[in-house]
Amino acid sequence: MASILFYILGFVMLAATLLCVTCRNPVHAVIYLVKGFFALALMFYLLGAPLIAAWEVIVYVGAIMVLFLFIIMVLELAPREQPQEPGWQRWVPGLLLAASIMICTLLIIFQDPSAASHGPNHFVGPREFGEALFGKYALAVEVVSFQLLFAAVGAYYLGRYQPRRRNEEDQT
Amino acid sequence: MGIWRDIKGTLLPFWITLGYLFTKPATIQYPEEKRTPPPRYRARIVLTRDPDGNERCVACHLCSAACPVDCISMQAAETEDGRRYAAWFRINFARCIFCGLCAEACPTLAIQMTPDYEICNRDPLSLVQEKEDLLIDGCGKDEEYNFYRHSGIGVVNPRGGNEDENAPVNPKALVP
Amino acid sequence: MSDLLLNLALILVKLGLIFAVILSMAAYLVLAERKILGRMQLRHGPNRLGPFGLIQPVADVIKLITKEDFVPDQSDKWLFLFAPGLTALTALLSFVVVPFSPPLAIFGRELPMVVCDLNIGLLYFLGISSLGVYGVVIGGWASNSKYSLLGAIRSLGQLLSYELSMGLALIPVVLTAKSFSLTDIVMSQADWPNLVRHPLAFLIFLVSIAAESKRTPFDMPEAENEIVGGFHTEYSGMRFGLFFVGEYINLVILGSMLTVLFLGGWHGPLLPPIVWFSLKVLFVAFCFIWARGTMPRLRYDQLMHLGWKVLIPLALLNLLVTAAVLLALKG
Ligand code: SF4
Ligand code: SF4
Numbered sequence: 001m002a003s004i005l006f007y008i009l010g011f012v013m014l015a016a017t018l019l020c021v022t023c024r025n026p027v028h029a030v031i032y033l034v035k036g037f038f039a040l041a042l043m044f045y046l047l048g049a050p051l052i053a054a055w056e057v058i059v060y061v062g063a064i065m066v067l068f069l070f071i072i073m074v075l076e077l078a079p080r081e082q083p084q085e086p087g088w089q090r091w092v093p094g095l096l097l098a099a100s101i102m103i104c105t106l107l108i109i110f111q112d113p114s115a116a117s118h119g120p121n122h123f124v125g126p127r128e129f130g131e132a133l134f135g136k137y138a139l140a141v142e143v144v145s146f147q148l149l150f151a152a153v154g155a156y157y158l159g160r161y162q163p164r165r166r167n168e169e170d171q172t
Numbered sequence: 173m174g175i176w177r178d179i180k181g182t183l184l185p186f187w188i189t190l191g192y193l194f195t196k197p198a199t200i201q202y203p204e205e206k207r208t209p210p211p212r213y214r215a216r217i218v219l220t221r222d223p224d225g226n227e228r229c230v231a232c233h234l235c236s237a238a239c240p241v242d243c244i245s246m247q248a249a250e251t252e253d254g255r256r257y258a259a260w261f262r263i264n265f266a267r268c269i270f271c272g273l274c275a276e277a278c279p280t281l282a283i284q285m286t287p288d289y290e291i292c293n294r295d296p297l298s299l300v301q302e303k304e305d306l307l308i309d310g311c312g313k314d315e316e317y318n319f320y321r322h323s324g325i326g327v328v329n330p331r332g333g334n335e336d337e338n339a340p341v342n343p344k345a346l347v348p
Numbered sequence: 349m350s351d352l353l354l355n356l357a358l359i360l361v362k363l364g365l366i367f368a369v370i371l372s373m374a375a376y377l378v379l380a381e382r383k384i385l386g387r388m389q390l391r392h393g394p395n396r397l398g399p400f401g402l403i404q405p406v407a408d409v410i411k412l413i414t415k416e417d418f419v420p421d422q423s424d425k426w427l428f429l430f431a432p433g434l435t436a437l438t439a440l441l442s443f444v445v446v447p448f449s450p451p452l453a454i455f456g457r458e459l460p461m462v463v464c465d466l467n468i469g470l471l472y473f474l475g476i477s478s479l480g481v482y483g484v485v486i487g488g489w490a491s492n493s494k495y496s497l498l499g500a501i502r503s504l505g506q507l508l509s510y511e512l513s514m515g516l517a518l519i520p521v522v523l524t525a526k527s528f529s530l531t532d533i534v535m536s537q538a539d540w541p542n543l544v545r546h547p548l549a550f551l552i553f554l555v556s557i558a559a560e561s562k563r564t565p566f567d568m569p570e571a572e573n574e575i576v577g578g579f580h581t582e583y584s585g586m587r588f589g590l591f592f593v594g595e596y597i598n599l600v601i602l603g604s605m606l607t608v609l610f611l612g613g614w615h616g617p618l619l620p621p622i623v624w625f626s627l628k629v630l631f632v633a634f635c636f637i638w639a640r641g642t643m644p645r646l647r648y649d650q651l652m653h654l655g656w657k658v659l660i661p662l663a664l665l666n667l668l669v670t671a672a673v674l675l676a677l678k679g
Binding site: 192193 | 384386387388389390391392638639641642643
């Protein structure tokens with residue numbers, strides 16, 4: 001059961017990501033990507049990592065994709081004039097993906113909770129996760145966090161206000 | 173201290189709105205509770221009569237000229253003795269904006285505004301009122317005033333024969 | 349197998365009950381809001397239909413259903429049609445993890461009074477509430493109207509910024525309860541509600557959820573008098589109704605989260621737990637309505653300033669101090 005679901009979800013995720021990169025409309029692409037992340041979160045859950053599944057939804061779907069949407073909308077990248085296309089065929093892939101994610105979710109929810117042994121042998125709880133993160137992998141976590149810090153500082157440096165440079169450009 | 177001012181400025185409004193929550197609302201519940209408008213309220217228009225009981229209107233068309241939405245129309249007519257009156261007189265209340273300009277323009281005080289404001293209706297055609305609907309038995313706001321006793325052509329008194337009038341001047345006599 | 353069926357039936361019954369309660373509560377919150385706002389402005393509010401206007405919500409629903417469901421010509425039709433449902437659905441879904449009473453013993457079985465007691469309930473709530481923005485944004489974008497787009501952009505920025513401070517304000521609570529499960533968090537507040545233990549976190553969370561629910565001091569995304577209703581400018585009929593009801597469901601959800609996380613959940617003297625829980629939720633909802641009757645709308649730069657330069661540093665500081673104190677107490 002669990003492995004079948006895993007393959008279905010994997011296919012859904014691949015299809016969603018493929019549609020995302022081939023889609024013309026950036027907002028639609030973001031929605032496909034969100035679907036892909038959902039499938040990925042469900043896969044993590046199936047593999048016995050509910051915490052990572054939750055983070056996947058909170059961080060990627062809830063924050064990063066929202067940022068993408070923000071940028072797309074602020075820059076108005078989305079084509080405003082859409083050609084009047086024949087309609088529903090274009091929506092079949094999206095609807096199919098959404099429907100399969102929904103069905104998989106329901107199947108997972110109504111799986112026999114006592115028979116969790118079908119899937120992974122044990123679920124990693126928040127406590128173990130935290131211990132692994134800040135015990136065994138503490139160094140890696142610190143390195144990654146430093147990298148993020150550098151990225152933030154770099155972004156700030158690149159985006160700082162530079163009144164001087166404009167004057168120079170004017171002179172040349 | 174800025175911060176105390178800020179905190180007070182944030183919390184005090186809450187106290188005030190809470191106080192309003194327990195104050196009696198100022199609303200007047202209209203169909204059940206009606207308030208009496210002041211006497212000079214501008215609502216339904218009437219045509220009044222002079223103290224003798226004759227129609228005041230002399231069909232001078234000043235009201236219809238003054239009306240910004242052109243909702244007054246009439247036909248002038250004249251009796252044997254030279255007294256003018258409106259053969260028919262029509263006000264379309266569906267268009268009237270109750271501005272009171274007609275009443276202000278009227279030289280005979282015939283057309284007057286009353287405080288009767290409840291004239292809304294589902295049938296706009298019933299709001300087009302004729303002279304029979306508009307004419308009332310009474311003088312309205314000014315009980316004494318009778319146009320023909322102060323000016324106008326000789327219907328009640330000969331020309332220039334009214335108390336506050338001078339006799340008409342013969343223009344030819346003014347030539348030097 | 350019969351055990352499984354029983355569990356399933358129980359979950360469905362609880363789900364149905366909660367949906368019914370929440371939907372009617374949302375409908376009556378609309379009425380309550382209109383009445384309370386009216387009284388605060390020295391008006392009566394709706395009072396024509398039934399005693400004290402109690403049938404007004406029914407009339408509203410009838411009106412919304414019978415109105416034309418208008419779809420703009422140049423809009424992205426499917427997304428446009430589907431966005432309002434997403435808003436209402438995500439709002440409803442978060443209630444699955446809210447515990448509203450201690451476990452009940454019926455027929456010798458322990459019956460938890462929560463639809464699904466996830467051990468990461470708090471994270472589930474955060475995840476679902478971060479999904480809530482999608483309905484608004486997609487709806488605003490799909491309408492293909494300038495005002496809707498502006499509303500969508502505003503709500504994106506706002507929700508993104510305040511989600512951070514909201515999450516950071518919750519960590520001290522998790523630290524004291526030593527669990528992500530909402531039931532455990534309520535249990536940990538048996539003697540002291542978290543309001544007393546973490547007053548700063550409470551304040552930060554309060555402001556953040558006010559911003560998250562897009563209600564008055566923070567209602568830039570819909571600002572009727574600036575951008576004509578923002579993301580729902582183009583919506584009419586029941587689709588507008590879904591956005592509208594979604595907002596009030598959200599109010600109930602956030603009120604219950606505040607209750608569960610900071611006001612001690614169902615704990616309280618004398619009255620039965622469920623009564624305490626609903627009283628607290630209603631009180632929080634009243635406070636939100638009260639704030640709407642009192643506060644003017646912030647400017648967008650003020651909003652961002654408050655979020656990024658005040659709330660997030662404060663929340664981080666609070667987190668640091670709480671963690672240090674807890675460590676010191678333990679060691
Ligand atoms: S009140 Fe004004 S609008 Fe009405 S009839 Fe008189 S002049 Fe016309
Ligand atoms: S202004 Fe007075 S007198 Fe003249 S037509 Fe109108 S109502 Fe009659």
